[in-house]
Amino acid sequence: MTRVSEHINQALHDLMESDPSVHLLGEDVCDPYGGAFKVTRGLSSRFGSRVRSTPLSEGAIAGVGAGLALAGDKAIVEIMFADFVALAFDQITNFAAKSTAMYGRPVPVPLVVRCPTGGNRGYGPTHSQNPQKHFIGVPGLSLFEMTPFHDAGDLLTRMFDLGRPCLFFEDKVLYTRQMHDTGDLFRFEVAGDVARVYVDGAGPPDCTLVTHGGLVHRTLDAMRALLLEDELVCELLVPAQLYPVPHLPRLEDAPHVCVVDDGTEGGTWAAEVATALYPRLWGRLRRPITLVNSADSVIPAAPHLEREVLVQAVRIRAAVREALS
């Protein structure tokens, strides 16, 4: 078993070993610190000046990464907490993403911006957010998120192969979990972009849930309770690519669809997924797609208050039960 943070770390080692054009920059990424969440541990010792600890300058970190990409190399930049990616908004949206198309021909900008996201760690309002929604619908920009099921090395290669900048979200609690761990009840398979988690031999599900990597374990907790206590069979789809919304398989026969999203309410990824699904499933849906989001609130520091704001397993379970009742 491998912790997700160790898995990503190994993927970065492998990528930098196999591709000498890859640079990595970010705050405190060098050894012995190895990044705030230790995801870059060992890289500077091994790859020298291709790995740089930077000043506290998120805008310029993203800009320098874009410059390296423009000059023919590839760059991975780490934003220490995803909340701080707001400081790099101009470089990402107005330069890196637009440059792929605003010069009248495709200009490759192989840049991956890694963003550790999410709460449930008591870090408070500016160190706990899921800012994915702020980057949805930016021309030239793709959004990905780490999941317990997708190989990080494959995802990094895929993002670079797109030739356009990508944000790669990595949930901070997910870092501490094991890869491929679904517990005893569930099995998973990865088909194309999307991981499917299901109850082996349970027959067609009563509800299909869709979520992003950081919410997988909370959603699985809800699915377990729904199965054991409510006798409702759920299946879960987890795309690694968040935007553009990829094709989500097997939904044609789903009696109900529920999208679970850790971002706060309003202009959400969940709504974007539903917008993509409605035309396809219209006429088959028996009721509106259920959207579950964190509350329209800042994220409190005190654990008991934070729990109330962020999506938890009990809320997911209640939402599914209510929809199916």
Add this chain to the structure above:
Amino acid sequence: MTVTAAAPPRSPRPAVADRDLRSLLLIRHFERALLRLFERGVLSGTTHTCLGQEYVPVALSALLRDDDFVFSNHRGHGHFLARHPDPHGLLAEIMGREGALCGGVGGSQHIYHQRFLSTGVQGESLPVATGVALKLAGTGALACAYIGDGTWGEGAVYEALNMASLWRVPLLVVVEHNGIAQSTPTSVQMAGTIAARAAAFGVRHHHVASADVEEIRAGLAPLLDAVRTEPSPLVVEFATHRLGPHSKGDDTRSPEEIRRVRESDWYDRYAEADPERFARIDAEQRDLVERVVAEVSARPAAQAASAPSAPSPEARP
């Protein structure tokens, strides 16, 4: 850290090579033509002419190599034409006609041609130029970024200067200090000086008061060599003047102030210094630009190029 050109700001009879005079006058007539086209309602959007500042990129062009990367800003026509004398491609881009440098998508402020790139957000290019310079370090090539005095209001400038100095990258920052940011005089938008700001980062600063291209080059050549070979960043601050409005008809300066600015223009001084040669090249470049305008105006509209391939989204009807 600050090196000021020792020579007097104005040589009485500036010597200028035919080649440089051609470049200066090509830019001058190109910019004038744009303002005329705007008055006639032929151009859309906006434009920012560099009238009065043409000598800055012309002086620099002879010191830049093909493998250098040049970053330009909203006022970038002169930067482009001094490096790539392709007025057809640039005008086609500005007019959205066939043969446009960037298919008509970028327009006046967003050009990417070979190793020349302009973009329209103030200060945004400096971190990118620092990244390119990081890649170029040790090759002898440099990244050159043109900015204005107003650009120093942007935090991106300081983040980039800090990194460029820490990492010793070959970054040449060319500041066209024309004393006015759109309509706001420098005196009310900048505390302290550019020299002191560069010094705060341990970045060499060179002040240029001259408008004479040869004199400017003589002062800059050894400094640019140091940028390439050390490598190290350098800020070159030109005291210059913008003759025209910020964009089209938005000049709020007093007539007296505009008159003072005009007196500093290189155009009349070069004309007086060598009237016959100047008149010949001036007419030649004016005619060239007129032909370019006629030819490009007659071209069909640029067709949208195919968009870069995006990952296939969820199918929508």
